[in-house]
Amino acid sequence: MREAGAGSFDLVEQHANQARLLGPADVRRLAGELGIRPTKRLGQNFVHDSNTVRRIVGAAELTAEDVVLEVGPGLGSLTLALLPEAAGVVAVEIDPVLAERLPRTAAEFAPELCDRLRVLPADALRVRAADFAEPRPTALVANLPYNVAVPVVLHLLAELPSLRTGLVMVQSEVADRLAAKPGGRTYGVPSVKAAWYADVRRAGPVPRNVFWPVPNVDSGLVAFSRVDPPSAAPRAQVFAAVDAAFAQRRKTLRAALSGWAGSAARAEEVLRAAGVDPAARGEQLTVADFARVAEAAGEPAS
Known part of the structure; x- marks a missing residue:
């Protein structure tokens, strides 16, 4: 999502009828079917509110030519909302059970769009540009696992120069650090390193009750747009x-x-x-x- 002048968390929902999205009952059904109990180790908090994912995707301002990189798709809540809006979605999922189920979920909920999805069973911190087929991802849109959000963002920006824009959901304090400007208490290593790659900005809060299980921290959205490095220094x-x-x-x-x-x-x-x-x-x-x-x-x- 964007701040004033660049969109809003309350953008009008678009293409709502092009994919059936997961609701709370669907999320619990899929989790029960797979025997999944969300773990803190993998930072798993599944979004179950369809309005939230629609608004996130609308605020990402994707084009029909974009190839979206989604990290940690989980049960597919955000994935299903992304499919109608882009040429393709590459979902990187570290959990093999979730990675195996996601294509079937896409076929069930969005049969006319499921061929746009490619699932890469991998650790996002270890993927390399060569792991992605051409055309490579141009936009990062993800509900990132909170325990690895900063290193994942920095790694992907370094590894994939093709990423021109992004909108990620992270812990609110992490969002503050990524988007901080010089002079503030939250300005630090993540702020400076992210600024090497992109113009980064806060893009709105996300309420706790859109997740299952409900996290004990607040969440926020961070948007970025790729910029040229500030110098030729290594x-x-x-x-x-x-x-x-x-x-x-x-x-x-x-x-x-x-x-x-x-x-x-x-x-x-x-x-x-x-x-x-x-x-x-x-x-x-x-x-x-x-x-x-x-x-x-x-x-x-x-």
Whole structure:
């Protein structure tokens, strides 16, 4: 979903009759059939409210040419709403039982659209671009397992340059961190690294009662649009500087980056060359600032 000026959580439902969606009774029936009890280890909370998934898909602003990547499709609530809106859906599911059942669910609920679905039984943290057939995914739309949401988003953005847009449901605090801007308490490593790849923004809350089981945390939506990297500096070098700066976020950058640069004196030299105050702290720097620091440092210290 989008904030004001880029759509709304309350967008008009579209294509409602093109696929029958899962309701609470369907979710419980499928879970019972498969003997599934949602686990915290896999971050499983299944969405059972059809209006919610329709609104999410509408807010994702997909085109008929998009190939959607869905991570953790679970029982298929969101998958069924995605099928009418895109050229194809690639669902990455780590649970083999759920991965095996999803195509049959699509055939049952959306028989005219089920050929658009491809299920990839895999860990989203381990997939590579080569695992995806052409055309590769262009949009990420997912109810992400909360325990791995940040690494999954960063891994997929790095591995799949084809991903141009996305809309993901995550824990509300994680949404805040991903979309945070410099200067705030929630701004940190996830904020900076996500900004390397994309313009990231909060896109609205999701009520707890649309999930089964009801989670004990609030949820939120995060939208992103791909941008070009802020510099030609090696991403690994920039991210190493980011990690070092926030590992000791209460320290000045001169001190926090001393190990990364080789010494405090060298860190100050690099920071001044990059036009960054050595007395500043990591939370004050944009991703472009960190890129300038990495460029000024040149090759990392051995």
